[in-house]
Amino acid sequence: MSGKIKILYLDDEPENLIGFKASLRLNYQILTAVNVPQAIICLNDHPEIKVVFCDQRMPGKTGVDFFEEIRVSHPLPVRILLTAYTDVESIIDAINKGNIFRFVKKPWIEADIIWAVDEANKFYLANSMLSVKNDELQKAYNELNKFAYSVSHDIRGPLSGILGAINLAREIDDIEEMKEMLFLMEKSVKKLDTYVLSMHDYYSLQRGELKITEIDFNKVTDELKTIFIVNAKINNVAFNVNVKQDEIFRSDYAPLRLILNNLLSNAFKYQDRNSNNKSVEVVVEVHNSVATIYVKDTGIGILGSHVSEIFNLFYRSNSLEVGSGFGLYNVKGALLKLNGEIEVQSILHQGTTFKVTIPSI
Amino acid sequence: MDIEFSFIVIDDSELDCFVTQKFLELSDKNLVIKTFQNAQHALEVIHENPNRNSLVPTIILLDLQMPFMSGFKFVEEFEKLSPEIKENYMIIILTILSPVSSPGDIYRIFNYGAVKSIVEKPLTKEKLLSLLNHVRLNPLT
Structure with missing residues (x-):
């Protein structure tokens, strides 16, 4: 009916x-x-x-x-x-x-009615499409506003910092102080670079179409391991990956990788520097055409009142580490594309676990 | 020369804290300077440890756009402190200005008594000198 x-x-x-x-x-x-x-x-x-x-x-x-x-x-x-x-x-x-x-x-006569209903239906659909488009536009405008804010803070902020440092450099004679400052300037430049890269992620997510391929999670995680193993070694974080996949899983590789990459990079980023027992664990299980991914860290955790906000664009719950406020928002966008879901469990000062479920397409 | 002012620098950017601190040190070797990357921590320190021992006025150089606690929020919370604490401090806004950050917000912050002036980033030697002159001409009451 x-x-x-x-x-x-x-x-x-x-x-x-x-x-x-x-x-x-x-x-x-x-x-x-x-x-x-x-x-x-x-x-x-x-x-x-x-x-x-x-x-x-x-x-x-x-x-x-x-x-x-x-x-x-x-x-x-x-x-x-x-x-x-x-x-x-x-x-x-x-x-x-x-x-x-x-x-x-x-x-x-019947033909009149049918014709009138056909036309009316077209009109109705055109109107509802218009209201859907309007909502989308409204959303795009809102994001543009946030984006404009972020441009001033996340792009001009580091730039003005670097400019200030250049001004200061004219007054400094001490080589050690100069080196310390160069190190901080490098951090600011890297932050800008990360920001530009995630902005690229963001736009490719918004515009791109799905490219479905067979996913071998062992290969995906192996690739991520080579990236994060360096970080794990330097910061003395135990890094474990465990994949159980006995069936074919089909999805789009790019958003999938983006999700894992962001969650892992957060897991390493928000470690408690003073802890002696730092670890990051990834568990992937593919069962009944659904992939369940856990990314678990022993980091600083997220304050309960902030949990509901962490997926918002440019939201940053912490000032300790460099963050652009893009990461988890992009994760959410990627999950929307893959029809997946995400849950967070976090205990302040003990760690955070993200659980992601993605259906095979 | 005796210590004239003490400074608290609040900025989420490590580089900006460093730059501001060095500029201050260059202008006067004898300044007492504390830096905070988290406005909440600064507020706690001010609250728990008011300048009871030193009678030196303290200038707070405050960034506006910060995660966790913004400069606006900081000023709001600062205003709730007791008058005995507040009378030793003055707040100078040190921020990037852009057409985006609505001017209304910036002007509104001057309604708070503790906020005395605003300096646009990036900080330079000249800006700092004129700021110090401004502060000397308008001492804390």
Whole structure:
């Protein structure tokens, strides 16, 4: 039933309703009402109604009055007036007050109705597409605003720091101080570089299409191991990877890698520097066409009140380490693309576990 | 010469803290300078350890855009401290200015009594000297 277009027909004469329903019930899902209150209840109960037919001549309210009312209260359904009675006044009213989409003359023939519903449906779809596009635009604008903010802080911030350092360099004679400053300048430049790279990730995620391939998680993690093993050695972090995959898994490699890369880089980044027992653990299990990935660290953890915000663009819960506020937002975007989900469990000063589930495509 | 001021630098960027500190040291070897990358920590230190021992006024050089606790939030919280603590401090905003950060926000922060002036990053020797002159001409009451 759900595939059929839902129509409401309001007419004070029950025989008209029965006739309408009898000839068109195979094409559409038809709801009927014999008076205005009934019709309103019906519209409230079935928000998915796309087309409303109404007889012009009814006791009490006319069809135009009814349309004028629901035009405000239920603006989405497309309004079509059925009438045998065609004086110019009522046509003008119907158009100006009722803002109707079509007239169908009584007695109607089936082809007229079908044609009118087809056109009305197209109109309805175009309107709803428009509102979807509007929402998307609104979202894009909001992100652009955040982006503008971030440009000033995350790009101009490090730049002004480096400029300040150059100004200072003119006043410094001590080579050791100079070296210390160069080290800090290098960090700022690297931060800028990371920022630009993740911005690239962000845009490729927004624009790219899915490229489905067979994924061998052993290969994926091996590749990540070569990247993170250096970090693990330098910072004395135990790094374990455990993959259990006995079945074929299909997904898009690029977003998948982005997810793992970001989660791992966070796991290493937010370690407790003073701890003697630092570890990062990755567990991948593929079972019944679903990949479950755990990335577990013994780091500084996330404050409970911040957990709900960490996936927001440019959100940073911590000032200890360099972060752009892009990472987890990109992870969320990538998961949306792969139809996956993410959960976080974190205990402050003990560590964080991210659990990611991704269905095979 | 006796110590004229003590400084607290609050900036999430390690490099900016370093640069500001060095500029201050170059201008006067005898300054007492503390740097914080987290505004919350600075606030705690100010709260627990007001300048009871030294009668030297303290100038807080404050960045605005910081994660965790922004400069705006810091000023808000600072204003809640007791008058005995506050009277020893003055806040100077040290930040990047851009058309993006809405000017309204910046002006609003001057409604707080403790905020005395604003300096645009990057810091230079000239800016620091004129800032110190400004502070000497407008001493804490």
